Amino acid sequence: MRMGKKYILSVIVVLGFAFSLGFFGCATNPATGKSTLNLVGESREIQMGRQADKEITASIGLYPDEDLQTYIRDLGARLASASERPKLPWTFRVVDDPAVNAFALPGGFIYVTRGILAYLNSEAELAGVIGHEIGHVTAQHAVQRISSQELMQVGLGVGMAIEPGLQQFGQVIGAGLGLLMLKFSREDENEADSLGVRYMGRVKYDSREMVRVMGMLDAVGKSGGGGRVPEWLATHPDPGNRKEHIREIVSNSKVDFSQTVVYGDEYLGRIDGIAFGQNPREGYFQKSAFFHPELKFRYEFPGGWSTSNTKQAVNGVSKAQDALIQITLVQDATPDKAAQRFFAQEGVLMEEDPHTVKLHGFQAVRGVFLAQTAGGALKGVALFVLYGKNVYQILGYSTAPAWPSYQSAIERSTQSFDEVTDPKVLSVQPMRLQIVTLDAEMDLKEFARRYPSPVSLDTLALINQVGKDARLEAGLKMKRVTGEKTP
Numbered sequence: 001m002r003m004g005k006k007y008i009l010s011v012i013v014v015l016g017f018a019f020s021l022g023f024f025g026c027a028t029n030p031a032t033g034k035s036t037l038n039l040v041g042e043s044r045e046i047q048m049g050r051q052a053d054k055e056i057t058a059s060i061g062l063y064p065d066e067d068l069q070t071y072i073r074d075l076g077a078r079l080a081s082a083s084e085r086p087k088l089p090w091t092f093r094v095v096d097d098p099a100v101n102a103f104a105l106p107g108g109f110i111y112v113t114r115g116i117l118a119y120l121n122s123e124a125e126l127a128g129v130i131g132h133e134i135g136h137v138t139a140q141h142a143v144q145r146i147s148s149q150e151l152m153q154v155g156l157g158v159g160m161a162i163e164p165g166l167q168q169f170g171q172v173i174g175a176g177l178g179l180l181m182l183k184f185s186r187e188d189e190n191e192a193d194s195l196g197v198r199y200m201g202r203v204k205y206d207s208r209e210m211v212r213v214m215g216m217l218d219a220v221g222k223s224g225g226g227g228r229v230p231e232w233l234a235t236h237p238d239p240g241n242r243k244e245h246i247r248e249i250v251s252n253s254k255v256d257f258s259q260t261v262v263y264g265d266e267y268l269g270r271i272d273g274i275a276f277g278q279n280p281r282e283g284y285f286q287k288s289a290f291f292h293p294e295l296k297f298r299y300e301f302p303g304g305w306s307t308s309n310t311k312q313a314v315n316g317v318s319k320a321q322d323a324l325i326q327i328t329l330v331q332d333a334t335p336d337k338a339a340q341r342f343f344a345q346e347g348v349l350m351e352e353d354p355h356t357v358k359l360h361g362f363q364a365v366r367g368v369f370l371a372q373t374a375g376g377a378l379k380g381v382a383l384f385v386l387y388g389k390n391v392y393q394i395l396g397y398s399t400a401p402a403w404p405s406y407q408s409a410i411e412r413s414t415q416s417f418d419e420v421t422d423p424k425v426l427s428v429q430p431m432r433l434q435i436v437t438l439d440a441e442m443d444l445k446e447f448a449r450r451y452p453s454p455v456s457l458d459t460l461a462l463i464n465q466v467g468k469d470a471r472l473e474a475g476l477k478m479k480r481v482t483g484e485k486t487p
Contacts, residue, residue: 210246349369444472
């Protein structure tokens with residue numbers, strides 16, 4: 001990074017602003033008792049969280065189970081009311097993502113994924129996860145990171161790992177999702193753990209269950225996995241090392257555990273039937289081919305490209321990260337109107353006038369564009385397809401110098417949009433958890449034989465938090481997975 005005059009001047013302005021707040025905006029945090037850097041202020045903190053919440057909800061999506069959402073809201077509200085910042089506009093949501101993850105935004109916006117719910121075994125464990133995230137908010141860890149970045153003029157950025165010009169033009173991920181990329185320090189994690197234990201104790205949950213959560217996260221991290229948002233281990237490092245720290249916190253808490261609750265069976269009843277793994281109804285990949293059963297279309301990305309699927313867009317990025325293909329739904333009623341709106345954007349020039357074409361029998365409009373961005377010129381093809389009642393926008397572009405090397409592959413790819421008629425694709429359904437009560441003692445292998453699941457023995461061990469050689473008592477409630485793996 002070059003430190004030019006403008007950069008130095010910006011830092012001077014920010015430092016001046018910081019000094020005007022009084023000693024860099026330091027204040028005593030009510031949860032930790034520490035003097036911390038805060039240039040944000042509570043009203044702005046809430047505003048940032050509220051705006052980011054809109055982006056995250058739109059991009060990741062909420063899990064469509066109102067009973068489960070209400071359960072999480074009520075549990076979160078009880079824990080938050082026991083915190084040092086009870087008057088924040090606390091918001092608790094289950095996001096529709098299979099990753100084993102939970103995260104917090106400034107201002108009291110807390111999220112758990114349906115993925116992590118499938119791996120937890122009790123309400124006390126869930127309280128530990130939510131309490132930990134509340135701790136990040138009450139300790140204002142994200143606010144401190146943002147304040148430090150503002151001082152150094154680093155900024156949040158949009159977080160896309162592609163050419164800066166494509167970041168601005170593609171708009172695949174916004175500043176709200178960029179907040180999720182703020183990694184917490186080990187000190188932050190230990191602090192949030194301590195606060196999580198504190199809040200669990202205040203509402204009478206057995207805080208020893210938080211040790212089990214860390215063991216589960218450690219095991220899941222070692223086994224691998226993935227999802228659309230950063231997994232817990234990306235922003236919450238070293239769960240294995242933190243188990244001993246939590247044990248120490250719990251032992252020093254002087255809690256009478258005979259007066260605490262776990263609510264294991266009750267929790268399992270809450271998650272009975274929850275979707276497990278990727279939901280193929282929302283689209284899935286088979287190598288470079290993408291299928292969307294609900295919208296009944298398929299698409300072929302160039303081989304070797306990285307692909308992703310979100311609520312808002314399906315994306316493919318080249319190996320060199322200097323080219324992008326993006327499919328989105330637009331609000332325009334016709335391809336002509338969509339093309340007119342796209343080419344009317346400031347900085348977008350027509351290299352080839354939009355014209356009507358037929359794509360596998362569907363009405364479409366195609367044009368070639370040159371776009372001027374802060375990161376340089378982009379060149380690409382824009383295709384707008386009327387399929388069913390929807391108009392799809394397919395953009396394929398790269399940096400202008402690289403366009404000749406990508407043009408052929410991108411043109412071929414944009415022509416691959418087509419209808420899906422295969423009954424196997426159209427009828428695919430997500431796998432789901434089913435809670436069963438064992439009628440006899442058995443081991444995990446016998447459980448898998450008597451209650452078949454389309455997942456591995458290792459996965460069954462992980463979601464039930466048992467060893468593969470463990471003896472399972474009669475009457476124990478266990479999780480199995482039903483349904484079929486995505487074809």
